[in-house]
Amino acid sequence: HVVSQEAFVGILYVVATAVTILVVDRSPQGAEHVKKILLGSILTVGPAELAKFAALYAVIGTLCWFARRPLLAVSGETRPAGRSMVTVSIWDFLFFLTFGVVVTSSVTTAGVLLVFSFLIVPAVIGFIFSRSVRVVLAIAWGVGIAASAAGLAGSYILDLPTGAAMVTAFALFLVLAGIAKALVLVDAGRRRTHLLHAVRTVLALALALAFASSLWLIINPASDQPLAATFESATGFGPERFLSASERDIYESAGRDSVRFQNEVDRLNAKERAARYQGEPLSDEEIRRIASYQQSFNEMTRGERFVQDVLRAKARALERWFVGLPAAIISFVGLGLLLRAFWRHRSPGGNIEELARTRNSVVMTSE
Secondary structure (H helix, E strand, O other), X not given: OOOOHHHHHHHHHXXXXXXXXXXXXXXXXXXXXXXXXXXXXXXXXXXXXXXHHHHHHHHHHHHHHHOHHHHHHHHHOOOOOOOOHHHHHHXXXXXXXXXXXXXXXXXXXXXXXXXXXXXXXXXHHHHHHOOOHHHHHHHHHHHHHHHHHHHHHHHHHXXXXXXXXXXXXXXXXXXXHHHHHHHOOOOHHHHHHHHHHHHHHHHHHHHHHHHHHHXXXXXXXXXXXXXXXXXXXXXXXXXXXXXXXXXXXXHHHHHHHHHHHHHHHHHHHHHHXXXXXXXXXXXXXXXXXHHHHHHHHHHHHHHHHHHHHHHHHHHHHHHHHHHHHHHHHHHHHHHHHHHHHHHHHHOHHHHHHHHXXXXXXXXXXXX
């Protein structure tokens, strides 16, 4: 058996990333260096860097264009007909050399995650819809531009890290492309089959997530419960229902005070930003006063949230039996029923029944 080159590339990438993190971890600002390696700082790119990247990518693009035939040949087959292994190895080396130049020159600016998203996701989306190189390139370029714009817009509107937002945008475009391919660009029969599979998959994932969250609530009610918190926020069925009247008053009062203190912090931040960019600069004394107020309000906010956390943990010690245990049982039974239906569908008898139904429908249609 021959191990594929992609496997070697993946192994080298993982090992190199791990070694880099180990080395950077010893530096005084190791966490920031790791974050920059993964996500980069694409918003800080200046005109000089843009010109450098444009020139470099133009050279690599021109080289790949003139060598497109042998590169496509060695990409599609392990050893194309009429070519020796030496020739194939040379073209492979040229491809990986240009690939490495693109990656290493871009990682410091865009980050590892975003660079690989640019290199892989648009091409995958293109291949989902076509096998023609020209069509794939057109789709990949369009998707790359659209996903980049969507990621930048989302980062600006939601105040998110730019690199992570752009990577997430690429992932969403890939999911949408898969959905479009499976549910839109197919005939009616296959669309129904794919839709049924999609519904079952989503339902199974939801039940598995509910079961895991319920089990975690039962085992460790005092820890963070993100799914339970989301459910409580959406339904209004909060943990205070499992507290006594006096504890409920303390919990709700702490919540109101926490919101009020956080609003004060936000107001001071807005005042400082407005003075910095729009009005007269603040004096050193005013800056120190604002910083002192912010620190005080932040400490009071943390205190109120600590009170809420203690009472929430006490409430969830009861909630796990009245909510967590029934939810775990229901989700477990639901998963069992889904698995049973899946195996019945995959069994020979299930396939025969499906073929019989299909034949009967065809006969009725012809009549």
